[in-house]
Amino acid sequence: MxxxxxxxxxxxxxxxxxxxxxxxxxxxxxxxxxxxxxxxxxxxxxxxxxxxxxxxxxxxxxxxxxxxNYKVSLETASAGSNFAESLVIAEEKRRIQTVVTLAQSSQLNLAAMSRPIGGTTFNPSKETKDIVLDPAHPERTVHIGVGLSEA
Structure with a gap:
């Protein structure tokens, strides 16, 4: 002010x-x-x-x-913490209401919400190979691109 x-x-x-x-x-x-x-x-x-x-x-x-005064200090700290928490809760409620309003106005269906708007899904390269991480446990593998070295 x-x-x-x-x-x-x-x-x-x-x-x-x-x-x-x-x-x-x-x-x-x-x-x-x-x-x-x-x-x-x-x-x-x-x-x-x-x-x-x-x-x-x-x-x-x-x-x-x-x-x-220790007692007054604790009371004041508690009041300040409660006030800060109420501000965070109010902001979260505002954001939730914004999302709800957006969803209702756009009439989004669950399939559209499963991936970002206008985004594409991740498709891994078909040219991959499996690398064993530990010879004692051959079931533990990682997939890497064929063009990458094991080192």
Whole structure:
């Protein structure tokens, strides 16, 4: 939809770090309010540790530690996963409906659907020979063209 520049602040009155971040605004549902990408984290010189859900940011009076909530993180990840899955299912339903509509409008029969439209069926060359793959198992063979060598 567009972009907006917002001053983002971490910390409190006695120790804070402020940076102006350019956000892209999108029109979609999401469990997140904002996402800070690598450029924003680099601007803050943030050090992240995803396993501990912690982020440290340098500030004038010492580092600022931002601590995440494991329970909220799992809920948000689950909501995001469910949202992504619903988008995939919606797209698959749309594609199926397109195929059904095409089949109904063209009144295709099963014989026509057995090969690509306008395509030809594969016909192997009549000039082939059988090569035994393993002498211990002579029934295991492969068909190759007569013009090809065994090596």
């Amino acid at each position: 567009g972009k907006v520049r917002v001053d983002v602040l971490f910390g409190g009155r006695d120790n804070c770090h402020v940076e102006s971040i350019l956000f892209e605004v999108v029109d979609m549902e999401s469990p997140y309010h904002t996402l800070l990408g690598r450029p924003a984290l680099a601007k803050f010189m943030a050090s992240t540790h995803t396993a501990y859900l912690k982020m440290k940011i340098p500030a004038p009076n010492g580092p600022i530690t931002v601590v995440g």
